[in-house]
Amino acid sequence: MKSTSGKGSTKSIDRHSFEPAYMQIARTISEQIATGAYRAGDRLPSESELCTGFGVSPMTVRRAVNILVERGLATAAQGKGTYVRSLALGEAVFRLREMTDRWYDGSIDVRLLEASIAPATARVAEVLDCKPGERMVYLRRLLLRDEAPLMYHREYLVYDPRRPLVEAQLRITSLEGLLESAGGEGFPRGNLTVQAVGLSSEAADLLDLATGSPALCLEHVFYDFSGRAVSWGWFLCRPDQFKLTSWIGAPEASGGGR
Amino acid sequence: MKSTSGKGSTKSIDRHSFEPAYMQIARTISEQIATGAYRAGDRLPSESELCTGFGVSPMTVRRAVNILVERGLATAAQGKGTYVRSLALGEAVFRLREMTDRWYDGSIDVRLLEASIAPATARVAEVLDCKPGERMVYLRRLLLRDEAPLMYHREYLVYDPRRPLVEAQLRITSLEGLLESAGGEGFPRGNLTVQAVGLSSEAADLLDLATGSPALCLEHVFYDFSGRAVSWGWFLCRPDQFKLTSWIGAPEASGGGR
DNA sequence: TAGTGGTCTAGACCACTTA
DNA sequence: AAGTGGTCTAGACCACTAG
DSSP states (O other): OOGGGOTTSOOOOOTTSSSOHHHHHHHHHHHHHHTTSSOTTOBOOOHHHHHHHHTOOHHHHHHHHHHHHHTTSEEEETTTEEEEOOOOGGGOEEEHHHHHGGGTTSOEEEEEEEEEEEEOOHHHHHHTTSOTTOEEEEEEEEEEETTEEEEEEEEEEEOOTTOTHHHHHHTOOSHHHHHHHTTTTTOSEEEEEEEEEEOOHHHHHHHTOOTTOEEEEEEEEEEOTTSOEEEEEEEEEOTTTOOEEEEEESOOOTTSOO | OOGGGOTTSOOOOOTTSSSOHHHHHHHHHHHHHHTTSSOTTOBOOOHHHHHHHHTOOHHHHHHHHHHHHHTTSEEEETTTEEEEOOOOGGGOEEEHHHHHGGGTTSOEEEEEEEEEEEEOOHHHHHHTTSOTTOEEEEEEEEEEETTEEEEEEEEEEEOOTTOTHHHHHHTOOSHHHHHHHTTTTTOSEEEEEEEEEEOOHHHHHHHTOOTTOEEEEEEEEEEOTTSOEEEEEEEEEOTTTOOEEEEEESOOOTTSOO
């Protein structure tokens, strides 16, 4: 272990760096966790110790420690101290953006398969706050990349002639646009669900897969300002193209050795 | 709209509440977003305006605004202001804990099916930083609830006689323990992946499903302090029992009306 | 130039834990 | 009683944006 990264060392921060002091402190400590200078269960230096060690004010050191706590690397116990956490699968956080970013090069083609107005089925009325038979907007889209199908999207919208929602929806031709505004444009709240499903024959044909084969289903429900569910839809995604990934614990710290 | 929730009102905070001032401010603003007092694209009051409006210091109001930004409800633009964001699917964050919490009532039974030492296959050596043929710990577990299978877990560990890892692993009999320490006990870093897969006949038999039927696969790789991949495993989860859910946008605000 | 958010200071008081 | 983290103050300087 390099002496400069020892846990007791007074590693000072670079006041002229573009990186804020609180971030330098958070990074320094997380690197010490990554390299084993601090291990799971160890108590980190108290905030006052870190203040003198880094030569900053309490608020700055506190902000750094909060970052470690938010990342799940440490837990703070009032009156006791701040302790390094051990890894726990349950702490994992998956961000949809990391999955969709792979396709943000604009090469995705959005093909509108159907746009119609139809009465709500019992199932639709159950999910959306409406009566069976009420007029609904029904949309079906296929998303492709180099002519190869990636996702099949279906969506139901409560029909509201006052809202120019449908026209905006029909103009969507990019994945970015679809993810930004699928159903939820202008709504304050939504719920998402990810699960594994078996493809219906219709979806399987469109995705060029076998009926019943596994796919990732991203379901979304949006609510209006009065709390009413007004949009319901789901993406069926080819499982070879869509995975959620997440890192837990300390960020990569150039491998400890170096 | 009630006048007390209007956007220009000087809604004061309760100094004697158990809820900190910064949280009251964040909640107040997010409720105003939920009910439509502020809409997507609107500029929120400046920090100095919020300071005078709520009667708190700049740091307190800043902390509240930061919470809104972290939740994805607003974006802060230096020199311009803070603006309400529109919903975007890409901002969704899924927490594994919310899926596993359903089973934290202790009614899960962990059954160790196999614990052996075997040479690494080419595939294992490819994922873990080891040579084909190197001695590996191989574990297979079945997790049940009321005798009904929920998850099938397989795991490979680089064998290290200095590490009492295996013994600790064998003692795991609860889901909590497994999720806390599956492979990663004492390691600083791990990677997780969630995807949809089709079940092998072996896994399907154990999970009481049909071969090839869809399942949610949670894969995990853990790294030691030198950055070496030393643990690889995955949970195959019954799709009817395991979903990832997430809320985006403003939290539920008692339905706008009231 | 005025206003905005981003960072930081040097304290303060409180609740909590441990001894 | 001493030490810890949790909250909050009342400012400060900076970088950035706009008119």
